[in-house]
Amino acid sequence: MINSRVTELGYLGIGIRDVDAWRFYANEILGMEWVEDGGELSLRMDYWHHRILIQPDADDDVLFAGFRVAGPEEFLEMQQHLKECGIPFEVASPADAEKRCVLEFLRLKDPAGLPLEIFHGPLVDRHKPFRPGRGMHGKFVTGSNGLGHMIVRDAGVEDSYRFYSKVFGMRGNIEVRFDFGAGRREPIFMHCNERDHTVAFGAGPLPKRIHHMMVEVDNIDDVGLAYDQARRHNVPILFEPGRHANDNAFSFYMQTPSGWFCEYGYGVTRPNHQSEYNVVGDIWGHQLIANSYA
Ligand SMILES: [Fe+2]
Structure with a gap:
């Protein structure tokens, strides 16, 4: 715990x-x-x-x-x-x-x-089973680990880190270190339960308050189904399917009708309780397709 x-x-x-x-x-x-x-x-x-x-x-x-x-x-x-x-x-x-x-x-x-x-x-309506808007192979992974995670805008990584760690009591650190032509990015991933991260920041300037919300499903075929649906209905894809090196999520990213993104994924691991980082970001995939922020 x-x-x-x-x-x-x-x-x-x-x-x-x-x-x-x-x-x-x-x-x-x-x-x-x-x-x-x-x-x-x-x-x-x-x-x-x-x-x-x-x-x-x-x-x-x-x-x-x-x-x-x-x-x-x-x-x-x-x-x-x-x-x-x-x-x-x-x-x-x-x-x-x-x-x-x-x-x-x-x-x-x-x-x-x-x-x-x-x-x-x-309010938990246990008398009303969740009824998905379309068929699903499995269900969303929520429970005591919440609805998912979000990458939020920051006005300075140190201020956000202080807030989410000291005020909210979350733990976390740099998990990925990217070197861009323009400089270095070191997003910080914070956890408060058994989900690898619940909040992250340090992703660079964002035009909206969040970059993306991540929701998780318990059946890998639901990621495939959501991807097929997104392709079928011309939803802009940001990152093709891939697997993250930090939380192990098999996921893809697509744009919501509001412009910010949704990561739809499977297989998120527990937080690492001792800090470590990588310089790759992904085990495979997650190819950048389009970036409406560019
Ligand atoms: Fe994410």
């Missing part, structure tokens, strides 16, 4: 410009469950009420990311810890928490300005 203050990336809130495009993408490409309930839009991946909350928004960007703590005691301890760290935060009203489908949450920002939430007590 990893001793971290936060336990998982529980949910994401995203602002989207094109609802029709996202409905198709979520259902047919990702295989998630598109839910429209009283005008509220969300995506399910498992028994949770939602893993992704959707709001129409012209910026087409991530609006917030929710990190879980275990329960009410930890939620109070986190508030005390934030005060000691000098991090401003606001505890949401009970009405806002109910709307978010959690027992309690608070709002804060990471050093790059990404709105974050810390919550406990998600």
Whole structure:
């Protein structure tokens, strides 16, 4: 068990410009469950009420990311810890928490300005089996390791490292060292559970708040199916299928209708509890096909 203050990336809130495009993408490409309930839009991946909350928004960007703590005691301890760290935060009203489908949450920002939430007590609808938007061979890997991982924008790697390690209690380090013509990149991968990483940063300048969200499936054929679906429906591919050298993920990267990317993968390993790095990045594949950021 990893001793971290936060336990998982529980949910994401995203602002989207094109609802029709996202409905198709979520259902047919990702295989998630598109839910429209009283005008509220969300995506399910498992028994949770939602893993992704959707709001129409012209910026087409991530609006917030929710990190879980275990329960009410930890939620109070986190508030005390934030005060000691000098991090401003606001505890949401009970009405806002109910709307978010959690027992309690608070709002804060990471050093790059990404709105974050810390919550406990998600609504888990065990009476409603997850119903994928299209057929799946298996299911999404979530459980106590959260919905996946995200690569976030940073305004300085050291500030982000200090925040995610000292404030959130995550652990991690440089796992890949790239040498570009223009200089060196050393992304830092942070973990808080048995998923190799939950947050990473140091990927260079990003036009959106995140570079990508990674979701994991438990059947390798679901990666193939998602890839086939992406190709069939002309979804721009960023990286062809390949296997990462750090988390061992067999995955590919494709663009979402909002411009940021989704990594769809299988076979993520546990975190390495002693730091190590490589200079390759991938065991094989992950050929860069297109980069809308270029
Ligand atoms: Fe990733």
